[in-house]
Amino acid sequence: MSKDQRKLSILISHAVYTNLEVNTVLRSTPHSETCTADESVLYRIEKRNTLKRRAGEETKTVPQIYMEECSSASTSLETAGQFPTYKKVKAAMYRSRAKRFPPLPATRQQLEIPAQWRVTKSGRQFLMYNNVHNSVLIFCTDENIRELAGHTVWCMDGTFKIVPEWYHQMFSIHVFKEGKLIPLVYCLTVRRDLPTYHEIFDNLILKAAALGVVLQPQTVICDFETALIPAVQASFPGVQIQGCYFHFCQAVLRKVAELGLRTRYLHETETKKKIKMLMATAFLPLPEVPAAVDLLGRNVTGLIAALFDYFRREWMTPNRLPLWNVYNVQTRTNNHLEGWHLKMNRQAGKHHLSFYELLQLLIDEQGSTETLIQQVTSGRVTANDLRIKNNKYEEVQLRITALTAEYDGGTRTMEQFLKAVAYDVPEPINF
Structure with missing residues (x-):
């Protein structure tokens, strides 16, 4: 057999010869048995070629193309078991895609x-x-x-x-x-x-x-x-x-975990409430934030005191404080x-x-x-057409607006305001 060919033994009495890419049958020997083996090889080659062709021609992601073809293969359950696995075709699909792009230099x-x-x-x-x-x-x-x-x-x-x-x-x-x-x-x-x-x-x-x-x-x-x-x-x-504001909360919560407060935050109601109220101070008028932090920080000890020390150092400086304050801010x-x-x-x-x-x-x-x-310039598309309604976000926005009005109007104390807003403070990600 020449070096540009590979022999696939299907049955003892039968062989199929393909090129090294396994995408073309060059020759097959006759046999007296059924042709099932031949058909399975041809099926795999056909599907492999389809996957490579689509990867090279389309802009869809390689995993997306594979999943579409894999799903389509189920229309014939008799052959679906022969559909090539992603692991087997992934490299070939990405090689095919790479041919679309100019070669890259060394540096x-x-x-x-x-x-x-x-x-x-x-x-x-x-x-x-x-x-x-x-x-x-x-x-x-x-x-x-x-x-x-x-x-x-x-x-x-x-x-x-x-x-x-x-x-x-x-x-x-x-x-x-x-x-x-x-x-x-x-x-x-x-x-x-x-x-x-x-x-x-x-x-x-x-x-x-x-x-x-x-x-x-x-x-x-x-x-x-x-x-x-x-x-x-x-x-x-x-x-x-x-x-x-979301990034601000995540930064504070990362410090919570770093200080060893993760378990207490997750399982102690009062600890979680205290930390969330601390982050809720962002919704107060800027001049009132220091007093609120002092109010919440009274009588704290141990790791909670360490968290408040960090908060004052990191977030309460004159240059830093205005950056995370979201009093009456719509896009937070x-x-x-x-x-x-x-x-x-x-x-x-x-x-x-x-x-x-x-x-x-x-x-x-x-x-x-x-x-x-x-679309917008032509007048055919308006804000209502483009806007994806987020009911949860809108509910939070309306709730905070109402709470702020109550606080500004004097019908809700600072502590009551912070306790209420704390329910809308984001939860930790990858905590």
Whole structure:
């Protein structure tokens, strides 16, 4: 047998010859038995080829394609048992998909993105900026810059799971368009430091000036990242930074676990209530927060006292306190953005995509953004069409608004207010 063939022994009296990819039958020997063995091999080859072809042609994730074909195989239960397992075809499917993309150089610094990968599906320039080392890449169209300039509330966040190995994070900037959060700027960065964020914002501001528009957000909702906040404040003087309340709560709850209070939080009602009331102080008027923390911290001892010491050091400083205070704030969290990250992770189908796999994902997402903007511009789509109603969130919002009115009106004491709001404080994630 030649070296480009492999012999599969099916029965002693019969053999099938295929190529090394096991996707083509080159020759089979005759036999006097039934042809069942032949048919099972041909079935597996056919399904393997279908999976590889779809992986190479479609934009759906590899796991999604496999699950669709696996489900379809059940239409014939006689052959379904021969359907190849995901473990057997996964590598071949990803190899087939990789052939769609340009080859990558050995290092990030050598990366040169081909012209066809620098534009959106509508032909607009998408790669806005890349520095000489490719340590910062900004993907944003001129139209996205103009859209960004028309909004005063921006949401910012970074994600890490789907980012190529060459980069540390994908940082993105979003706005609400008729109540729907849409991404307008995507940045791949090697670091998460002050110079990196300055480089991003400086280039966005320069691009806006070249287009004759001004970027001037009034409110930026973001995580409590050490480098990001001062970069935003320096680049956009007078901007109000609104820290994400959900992230604030998770940070405090991580400290609860770190101090060894996890078991008490989960099983002691009074301990849990005290900690949740502490986080509920965010809903008080800013000048009243210190008095509330002092009220809750009276007579605490041991690990609870240590938690209050941490809270005062970490969150009660003059610069820090306004970031997590959400008194009369309507949009308190970046949860819409977290939902977007989850969607992108699902579409990616795996961690750490290759560079061009991620770029394809961003080009696809930009296409959806452009379509949505055109729908709104045409007048055919309104806020009611785009808004996904979250009954639970709306109930919480109405409840907190009512409680705040009672507190401000003097019909509810500070302690009563904190006890009531504590029921709406987020629970820990990965506790």
